[in-house]
Amino acid sequence: MTTFAFLSLTTPAMLWGAALVAGPVAAHLLTRRARRRVVFPSVALLVSAAAGSASGYRLRRWVLLVLRCLIVLAVVAAFVRPTWTGSAGNGATAAPAGGATTSGVVVVLDLGVSTTRVAGDGRAVAERLRGLAGARLAALRSGRDGAGVVLADASPGVVFERVSRNLAALREAVAGAEPTEQRADLPAAVTRAGRLLGDAGDEYEQRRVVVFTDGQRSDWEDAGAVRLPAGVGLEVVTVGDDRPWANVSLSAAGVTPSRPRVGEAVELGVDVSHTGDAATRVRVDLFLDGAEVDTKWASLPRGGRQRVGFTRRLERAGAHRVRFVVDADDELAADDEAVAVVRTEGRRAVVVVGDGLPDRAGTAGYFITRALAPRGDARDRYRVTHVAGAEADDAALAGAALVVVGDLRRTTGEAEEALGGALRRYAEAGGAVLVFAGSSPLRGATEVLPWSWGPRLASARVDGIDTEAALLADLDGAAREALRGVRLRRAWRVSEVGDGAAVLMRFRGGAPALAERPVGKGRVVVAAFSPSAETGPLGKEGVFVALLHGLAGRLSAGGPSEATAYAGRALTIPADAWPDPSGVAAVVRTPGGGAALDGVVSLDFDNARLDLAAAARRGFYVWTQGPAELGVAAVNLDPRESDPRTIDPEVMAAELAAAAGAAVSVGAAATASKEVGGGRPLWGVALLLAMALLCVEMGLLGRWRK
Numbered sequence: 001m002t003t004f005a006f007l008s009l010t011t012p013a014m015l016w017g018a019a020l021v022a023g024p025v026a027a028h029l030l031t032r033r034a035r036r037r038v039v040f041p042s043v044a045l046l047v048s049a050a051a052g053s054a055s056g057y058r059l060r061r062w063v064l065l066v067l068r069c070l071i072v073l074a075v076v077a078a079f080v081r082p083t084w085t086g087s088a089g090n091g092a093t094a095a096p097a098g099g100a101t102t103s104g105v106v107v108v109l110d111l112g113v114s115t116t117r118v119a120g121d122g123r124a125v126a127e128r129l130r131g132l133a134g135a136r137l138a139a140l141r142s143g144r145d146g147a148g149v150v151l152a153d154a155s156p157g158v159v160f161e162r163v164s165r166n167l168a169a170l171r172e173a174v175a176g177a178e179p180t181e182q183r184a185d186l187p188a189a190v191t192r193a194g195r196l197l198g199d200a201g202d203e204y205e206q207r208r209v210v211v212f213t214d215g216q217r218s219d220w221e222d223a224g225a226v227r228l229p230a231g232v233g234l235e236v237v238t239v240g241d242d243r244p245w246a247n248v249s250l251s252a253a254g255v256t257p258s259r260p261r262v263g264e265a266v267e268l269g270v271d272v273s274h275t276g277d278a279a280t281r282v283r284v285d286l287f288l289d290g291a292e293v294d295t296k297w298a299s300l301p302r303g304g305r306q307r308v309g310f311t312r313r314l315e316r317a318g319a320h321r322v323r324f325v326v327d328a329d330d331e332l333a334a335d336d337e338a339v340a341v342v343r344t345e346g347r348r349a350v351v352v353v354g355d356g357l358p359d360r361a362g363t364a365g366y367f368i369t370r371a372l373a374p375r376g377d378a379r380d381r382y383r384v385t386h387v388a389g390a391e392a393d394d395a396a397l398a399g400a401a402l403v404v405v406g407d408l409r410r411t412t413g414e415a416e417e418a419l420g421g422a423l424r425r426y427a428e429a430g431g432a433v434l435v436f437a438g439s440s441p442l443r444g445a446t447e448v449l450p451w452s453w454g455p456r457l458a459s460a461r462v463d464g465i466d467t468e469a470a471l472l473a474d475l476d477g478a479a480r481e482a483l484r485g486v487r488l489r490r491a492w493r494v495s496e497v498g499d500g501a502a503v504l505m506r507f508r509g510g511a512p513a514l515a516e517r518p519v520g521k522g523r524v525v526v527a528a529f530s531p532s533a534e535t536g537p538l539g540k541e542g543v544f545v546a547l548l549h550g551l552a553g554r555l556s557a558g559g560p561s562e563a564t565a566y567a568g569r570a571l572t573i574p575a576d577a578w579p580d581p582s583g584v585a586a587v588v589r590t591p592g593g594g595a596a597l598d599g600v601v602s603l604d605f606d607n608a609r610l611d612l613a614a615a616a617r618r619g620f621y622v623w624t625q626g627p628a629e630l631g632v633a634a635v636n637l638d639p640r641e642s643d644p645r646t647i648d649p650e651v652m653a654a655e656l657a658a659a660a661g662a663a664v665s666v667g668a669a670a671t672a673s674k675e676v677g678g679g680r681p682l683w684g685v686a687l688l689l690a691m692a693l694l695c696v697e698m699g700l701l702g703r704w705r706k
Contacts, residue, residue: 060704067697074690082682104163104204105140106148106193107133107170108156109177110213112184113567113641117214117245117332126179128239129212132669133174136210137167146204148196149173152189152213154182154568155614163200181334181617182568183638186213187222190234190660198229208233215239215668217647218640220655228660236652236666245644246276248300248328249335250284252564253636255322255342257557258430259401261381262317262344269309270324270338274300275644286310287323298326314344319576319632321620335642339620339634343576347383348556349399353392353419354406356532358384364406364438367531367539371548382552390415397426401556407438407532420445428520432555437492438530448524450501450517454493460529461487462513464506471516471525472504474550482543488536492528525551566638571615573599573623573633575608584626586610591619591635599623 115126149159193209215238252271260266286294356363373380389411505514531539588596623631649666657664
């Protein structure tokens with residue numbers, strides 16, 4: 001880009017096209033008639049008239065030559081794309097005043113997914129932001145002022161690592177910047193821009209960061225984290241309109257239960273949100289493994305939200321791809337889709353933690369295993385593995401739908417504390433834990449237990465059973481009576497039942513016997529008794545099988561859910577099939593059809609995963625090794641990008657000024673068409689002038705030939 005006073009040329013290289021003027025000039029010279037003397041006495045009286053006619057002919061030829069040259073120059077000017085940048089009202093800051101003052105300006109361009117919305121004038125907000133940013137760069141003086149550009153997405157990046165005087169390259173980078181499907185981290189982008197100016201030192205007398213954004217309030221949640229060097233000013237230019245932004249969006253796509261079995265009825269659900277001022281009715285379509293399978297309608301009140309659920313049975317084990325699409329006529333189309341991955345399994349994985357040998361009759365592990373997996377093959381509902389208390393770390397618990405803790409007589413001290421930490425992290429991620437208190441109850445897990453352990457009870461019977469508790473819903477009247485009839489020779493008294501814990505069973509006398517406590521996204525259920533033979537006959541009774549199956553069935557139906565992945569953030573793809581360590585390199589097929597080769601494969605005991613530093617787009621990411629598909633993960637838009645609320649200029653200016661310690665101005669940009677292309681575009685005027693000159697040339701030529 002080249003700037004002359006208030007006129008900028010977007011593509012100055014096209015000025016070489018002015019050499020095409022040589023074409024009409026050459027044609028004029030080549031078509032000149034050769035002079036020769038003709039003596040014709042009989043027409044001697046016409047000599048003076050002929051001389052006058054020749055003079056008029058030469059004038060016409062010069063007029064046509066000038067018109068043709070002007071036509072060529074006007075067409076070349078149109079391709080050069082001149083822009084008038086000196087006028088006020090285009091939303092950009094004018095060129096810096098003071099002839100000798102040098103300015104360093106770093107432009108922050110918002111590329112968040114919300115900038116893809118189409119505003120009332122039919123243009124995408126991103127287009128207007130590019131125009132404003134280009135105008136700001138065009139206002140700088142070539143050869144004197146310096147600039148930088150920060151492209152703000154989830155991980156803001158810079159065009160150049162230093163403030164540069166190559167304004168043409170920066171202008172070109174802004175013109176080619178496309179909005180992303182990520183949430184823009186504008187505070188981080190502003191801080192990055194400040195570092196660019198800080199690195200420039202005293203090279204520029206005036207230093208300023210200028211942010212061009214759609215003004216979405218959710219992008220500035222961390223405004224207090226903005227940091228700017230001393231002497232650097234901040235200007236936030238917003239592009240908005242006075243109309244309310246009505247938007248229908250999808251979010252929180254998922255399945256209940258999170259770990260369904262093959263053939264089990266599941267609910268595939270998604271939240272439908274509406275931000276408009278009037279009620280609306282929209283259609284939501286469900287796609288399962290690429291095929292449209294169902295449709296429902298959602299009636300949304302003003303500013304309302306509704307959960308739309310579809311009940312299906314998944315008859316195949318493995319990963320299923322679920323996609324929801326809403327038919328909404330709104331400004332932001334990117335959030336009209338949400339995706340999820342549902343993994344069905346033939347048998348649920350249960351990890352039994354205990355120090356008693358599971359094949360030794362009478363131990364808690366023996367009775368738990370016999371109740372959950374009596375056959376020991378694929379016909380059982382559960383696949384049970386055993387881990388000693390001292391070996392139950394995060395890797396051993398990962399992937400389990402339920403962890404059952406039995407006797408821990410040899411797990412003490414640091415080993416018990418390590419086990420408590422592993423159980424806490426497992427539960428916080430969404431896992432379910434069932435703890436039985438045998439000869440030595442779990443004491444090193446105070447962060448997950450619903451109570452504190454007291455002295456041992458020499459004898460106890462279960463009496464009070466909460467019949468309304470969902471976890472005990474599978475115990476019918478006969479099972480409850482049978483449980484009340486079991487005499488426990490050993491049990492444990494408890495004290496200080498914590499806030500949020502729910503007591504599900506009590507011993508005679510009112511002492512708690514079974515309680516549930518939420519921990520993070522998961523649940524921990526603790527019994528003050530054990531099925532081991534040394535504590536009583538409970539493990540041998542059929543009611544223990546009914547009790548354990550009821551608890552395990554409802555607890556394991558949740559299981560640790562996969563963390564929601566958003567575009568622009570790190571992504572972990574769990575393996576549904578074991579990779580070949582000696583095979584070809586792992587490749588991830590991205591939603592756009594490309595391939596990501598920067599994945600890191602981790603193999604930990606019974607688990608495998610592939611980690612990506614960032615998932616750029618929403619959709620399904622498929623982990624492959626050669627022709628084999630190893631795993632799949634779903635990535636969605638950050639739901640905060642669907643929020644139409646905008647920043648309050650005065651409040652934002654005050655917050656940023658307090659955080660950045662600099663002078664801050666926040667204001668809306670003008671919405672006139674002048675801003676497109678960085679000021680008032682003149683290429684259209686040049687093209688119209690060329691057409692007008694061509695019409696004049698053709699009109700004169702036709703008239704003179706008559």
